[in-house]
Amino acid sequence: MTTRISPVPFPVWNEDHAARLDQPNLLLYRSNLLGSDLRITNYGGGNTSAKITQKDPLTGQDVQVLWVKGSGGDVGSMKLDGFSTLYMDKLIALQDIYRGPEHEDEMVGYLPHCTFNLNPRAASIDTPLHAYLPFAHVDHMHPDSVIAIAAMANSEAITQQAFGESIGWLPWRRPGYELGLQLQRYVAAHPGLKGLVLGGHGLFTWGDDSRTCYENTVAVIAQAQTWLAEQAQARNAVPFGGAKVTGLDATTQDAVLAKLLPVLRGQASQSGHKLLHVDRQPVVMEFVNSHQLEALAALGTSCPDHFLRTKIKPLILEESVYTLSGAALSEAIAGKLADYRADYTAYYERCKRANSPALRDPNPVIILLPRIGMVSIAKDKATARIAGEFYVNAINVMRDANAIDTYVGLPEQEAFDIEYWLLEEAKLQRMPKAKPLVGKVALVTGGAGGIGRAIVERQLQEGVCAVLLDIDAAALESTVTELSKKFGKDVVRGVVCDVTSEESVIAAYARTAIEYGGVDILVSNAGIASASPLEDTTLALWNRNQSILATGYFLVGREAFRLMKAQGVGGSMVFIASKNGMVASNQAVAYCAAKAAEIQLSRSFALEGAPLGIRCNVVNPDAVIRGSKIWTGTWSQERAAANKVSEEELEAFYRDRSMLKRSVFPEDIAEATYFLASELAAKSTGNILNVDAGNLAAFPR
Incomplete structure (x- = not known):
């Protein structure tokens, strides 16, 4: 039999660090340390407390204040503002107005009246469990090893076998005021305990200071782990009765x-x-x-x-x-x-x-x-x-x-x-209203480029989970790392993908399905730009434009369509085309033709997608120079030459030729894309939204 005991020791208390901390920050340090190890407690599980002497802001007198993890939050990641602070004398006084177990829930309404120093953090239902234990420092954790003992049919007897007389036991009771009083009475009747197991629930431990409390907590958990492993080995226990089937490859x-x-x-x-x-x-x-x-x-x-x-x-x-x-x-x-x-x-x-x-x-x-x-x-x-x-x-x-x-x-x-x-x-x-795109998955091709990144970031702000596809592995890794730091590791994924390869595109969607379950928004944005006089345009250049800008858009659109159809809850596609798809530019025949194909392709998707609730719209940018990767190659030189200006003059040239005399930035394309992708445009499909600061020749007709 394999055991679940990890050879990795529990996190060690750093006394040099702890010596520089005041009492509230010592409690925070202990809490974060406990929460850093899932063998000690699960995410958001358990709570910690300390009874600290502080000056009353009204009287200037020393009073005892209970610092206890507030409602919600996670001990492993919480900050100092995650603790509720309450006057201990007022918490003790609540016992005089308690009307019995059938009325215990009403006691939660009295906790705000005990608040110290106007702390806005709401007190947890577990507050009485900490307040009424006569110890300066208390930990309530949910370690798997102790819960296993607490969830056994003969939990009380087995608790004594595992820990002897050092750990007490109480039968299951829902957390609340009455349980706090039961803890108080039990500990008073059993002096000298190191902790207490709650049947079906978890573990309480305590100490005279933060370090003693922490070390007591992890020692009890380690003892439970060791005892369980030894007993299972002695019984030759086979986990879950052994294997019935084997895993697929x-x-x-x-x-x-x-x-x-x-x-x-x-x-x-x-x-x-x-x-x-x-x-x-x-x-x-x-x-x-x-x-x-x-x-x-x-x-x-x-x-x-x-x-x-x-x-x-x-x-x-x-x-x-x-x-x-x-x-x-x-x-x-x-x-x-x-x-x-x-x-x-x-x-x-x-x-x-x-x-x-x-x-x-x-x-x-x-x-x-x-x-x-x-x-x-x-x-x-x-x-x-x-x-x-x-x-x-x-x-x-x-x-x-x-x-x-x-x-x-x-x-x-x-x-x-x-x-x-x-x-x-x-x-x-009391939970805040969810952001508009929470629960939705957006797949963005060319996601590591300037426009692609701006599109992703705008949608992440609204709660989406984003999968970035890009052929540039290094840029993709860097972008995903940066966005994960900013928005959280859960909501960003990156997949290296060549949109011209059917196999690569299908694999990218499979990975998206495994990561998040599907896709709701496609932003087809991957692209290149090229310029060449008509007679100098090679077949290779023509095919490259068609492969990336037309075939690539078809492949990523088709796979999104298939996935959205399988889900049966609609979806939204946005194709990032170009002003050049509406009006040709001089010496850019391959690019203009491919962009026009994108626009017509989007209309086909809109037509076939409508009965399924799948929308498809187009954003047509023009002259997005700042932050756009297509301007880092020869495209900048080629467009400057075609327009008889220097590269340094290009941005001013494009700005001044627009009707509004304004430059267009990646964030502008991102805003238009968000509008079309979101429910703000729920009744729009087959449409074109120009983001070009006004170009008369490119007006949709």
Whole structure:
């Protein structure tokens, strides 16, 4: 049997760094350190606190202030403003007005009255759990190893076996005010504890200072890991009952995913666009290929954080679906999703209470594919990825719990009461409105060039996930790195692609489907520019222009059309053509003819796409000199010669010949492209938008 204990030690406390920090920043350092290791806690999971003496801004007197991670956020990435600060004496006083467990949710409304120093960070529901423990520093973490013990059928007895008398145990109770008081009473009755396991939930640990607290936390987690590994080895435990099937080879997996995911995404996006995330790490493959897959998946998760992200249970997609295509594949996936939605709705009807929020999206969040891996689906890429990470946590918990004892998930009613908790609903209602392109995927050819990058950046500002295609690998890598730093690693991908190669284009779309689930917006922008007198224009130059500007636009457009049709939720294409497609320029016959072909091609896409909700429009730039890569070659010299001006005079020449006497920049093309790609232009197709500062000869007719 393989063990899950990593040979990599937990992050080490840096005393030299810590010595330079005040108490709030020591708490932040501890929090970030704990959150930097997924063996300690999952993303957004758990919280930390410190009781710190500070001056009351009104009285100038020393008061004790609870610093505790506020509502939302992640201990690994939070900043100092992520902590709520509350007067401890006021938190203690709340016990006098508490009316009992049936009224515990109302206590959340009193927490703002305890705020210290007008801190705007909303206090978490877990605040009482930290306030009422009599320790200066408290950590509440969700380590897989401890949750595995907490989720065993005989959790209390096994906690004692694993830790002896040093760690206490409390049965499952939903987080809240009553649980805070239970912790208070339990610790008072059991002095000398190092920590406490909450059944089905997680771990509390503490210390007299930040370093002691941190080292106690990681020591308890390491002890749990070691005990689990030793027990599993002693029992010769086989994870998940052993393999039922073997994984497909990577090439076959990719082929199945590229075919299946756009259909799956489209079927699940009927009420709003969603994005997918694929996870094929070893522990996922071990689970989806195992004998116990169906039985364990049906049990759901235990830790509330896991459950809130992953729903009551996953959907398992049978292998028989993999061989289907076309209408048969669409019908099969539609049937599976319909069955899941019906089952989820029945769960809602069984468990709902008189004041429960309305039924939410009944589609699955986690989809398990035997022999391939796991797919998670959500309204944005980060949420989909994080949901998958939470289910990996759940897989780890099930793996270790079943190796020693019997894994148990949350009871159905308890799970429902967390998922449809009024306090959780209030948190959802406070979420800011999503940006217009959240949930959508844009593929931009020539994405590493000046105009392409500007187009990508404009759409990223509106929430899109962008896939940049470019033949220049170095420029592509640099652009993707820069945009990822600015907008986040989840929303930008780069694929080296030659748009004149059918094989290369098909592979790029397959990679896009695997990364995000499909495509909603195509911006066909890759291009070249050339100039030559008519009699000097070679067949090679003519073919090069036709290959990139006409054939390339056809290939990327055709594959986008196929993908959008498979998704069944419409789409938008924008072709970046040129003023030269409307009116010829002197000594540019190959370029002008190819650009005219792009415009006519776009009309064909608009015609055939309309019944499917697929729009296609054109942006015609002119003389975009600054930042545009086509001006870095001989094109600048050629256009200067053709217009009898110097290269330095070109920008002024083009500006002055325009009706508005204004220069055109990549950002101007990006703005026009965003308009046509977005729902702002939902009723526009087959149109041309000139961005040329006014050129009478190029007016569309």
